[in-house]
Amino acid sequence: MVTDSRSPSRVRRPTLDDVARAAGVSYQTVSRVVNDQPSVAEATRERVLHAIKALDYRPNRAARSLATRRSNTIGIVGFDTRYFGPSQMLVNIEAALKREGYGLTFTSIDDGTVAALQRASSEIADQHLDGIVMIAPIAGADVESISDLFGATPFVMIDAEPGEAVHSVGIDQAHGVRLAVEHLVGLGHRHVCEISGPLRWNAARERHETLRSALEVAGLERGPSIEADWTAAGGFAAARRLLATRAPCTALVVGNDQMALGAIRALRDDGYRVPEDVSIVGFDDVPEAAFFDPPLTTVRQDFEAVGRQCAEYLTTLLKAPDTPRHRRVLFPTLVPRASTARPPEAA
């Protein structure tokens, strides 16, 4: 209120020199104070701090990163942050990295094409960032060539295709699927169908493929599987197509909770009861899942942990760039709720 906020836009901000003059020391001493370096006499430090406050001095980040050759900011390439999973990761990574003192710049990719991904990557590579996180869970993205774009700046991928030779953090989708299958088998189900997410997504494909094999291992009938687009509307449409196949189906594994919601609606519209006629399992455990009708049994993904792990991995990498590439794996848990029950034939 005191400062002159209606001054014309080109007010020179105070610099190290200004502070130095005000405190009667050299700019270097001010720099030392600002950077908390030792060997500054207490009295001088006081004087400098006072001047800094009086002038409302703020270090110029651009100048600093020009001099140090580090930007102290990391970039995030986010894929379709409209969806629950990615947006959760974004927020959590941001929070975790902020705690480490890093700034954040963010670019999202609207469509999942490899071209878009590369464009965004290169856009971010332009900024000479200290590190990069890529939330880009798309299969087929040429990890090698993206890695090249980034050159030597460390980067970790979230939800990369397992087996890729990159630094990555991911959730063990196979484990989640196994939990779901065990749960259904335990209830006595024998006819399991699937609505999967877009198979271009690593998570969707992993879930899809593990489900196939897990059902085989359990000796269960593998019903039809339909691909949808993560949305409730997509899940609804997929369920209708599934119903049209007239395949026997007492349990339905759905790639995420939103699609599960759509599927429930479609089943109901067709006269099926959930869970009496058909049991449903989702993925994610969105905060609303417990309040669906019926409350949704789902495989919970701990996105917050993903964010934390990612930030931790990246900071490790920043200190020790030669850390061998590996994948940090997190395990999902099953949250049983009322959308799953014993199948009708077992009743």
Added chain:
Amino acid sequence: MVTDSRSPSRVRRPTLDDVARAAGVSYQTVSRVVNDQPSVAEATRERVLHAIKALDYRPNRAARSLATRRSNTIGIVGFDTRYFGPSQMLVNIEAALKREGYGLTFTSIDDGTVAALQRASSEIADQHLDGIVMIAPIAGADVESISDLFGATPFVMIDAEPGEAVHSVGIDQAHGVRLAVEHLVGLGHRHVCEISGPLRWNAARERHETLRSALEVAGLERGPSIEADWTAAGGFAAARRLLATRAPCTALVVGNDQMALGAIRALRDDGYRVPEDVSIVGFDDVPEAAFFDPPLTTVRQDFEAVGRQCAEYLTTLLKAPDTPRHRRVLFPTLVPRASTARPPEAA
């Protein structure tokens, strides 16, 4: 794949000088080519472009912004981007600003205290950004003093308290509430209760207050109103408390769709039917709302438009900083679905 991606981390990136030497011109000429300035002979330009490509030169953003005193990036302070509205705005603003060629840096605020808001604001002010967007829909935030923190850098607020003298973009909540009330009155409801969002949020408070007055104007009974936390669980708990009051209630206006979901569940648990016994109206129109059981009547907010407007406003401001402060208003629409019907007494 050709480049040496396993080089040690400190490879000097090529600079203007390197390119200049390679092309046999001065660094200034290269700069001119990079910045698309006129008066460079076609032949020279070709030669320079060739060298740029050969060396894979990328301008150093830090150096550039040090020299120009502009960063070409704008900052977003996001409040609780975990929620649907804020996260939608974030993504949409990002998309719109990217189209204008701006980079983006992002800071979120975990709790809604004014202190947190100021901390984040100042964190962002440190970066000497070209512009700032604040998604901080909290009542009581001292807009004046935040404005001071930012000094002369243009900033627009999303969902600011209407009436604040700032550049802002917002949705006309009053209009949305009026649509909802008209809808309910049209159906014959006379006993309307409310579950509001946290009243610290401008949007929640506006909805709450307009509801009071709109009901009064319509001559309707104003039932109890309970404050909840935007979540389904909060909506559930609030609805239970509402039921405990035993107040007459044929229609329930709920501050957002998630809470509406929780409320429906609580009503059902208590033996009420929706919409036969109680009609429910939500806010937002999340993509899942159409698949709730019953499909939710809701007041749709066009967050994409908010993002676009915001980006447009900001770019205007960047070109003409003296644009008078005003509020760009967007109007919500009512999406009638099956969760509202004629009240029982009118049946």
Added chain:
DNA sequence: GCTCGTGTTGTGAACGCTCACAGCCTAATC
């Protein structure tokens, strides 16, 4: 044939900071 402009290119300085080093002063050591 000389001047003048115009298009093109180059030079010096500055942006605000950090790094490496040099210098100073005081106090401890012999």
Added chain:
DNA sequence: GATTAGGCTGTGAGCGTTCACAACACGAGC
């Protein structure tokens, strides 16, 4: 009392870019 060590402070250079201006060449105009 000279020497040395160590805490503290200052100086010069450089980070990679842009800006303002100077310099050059070339053809047109008198």
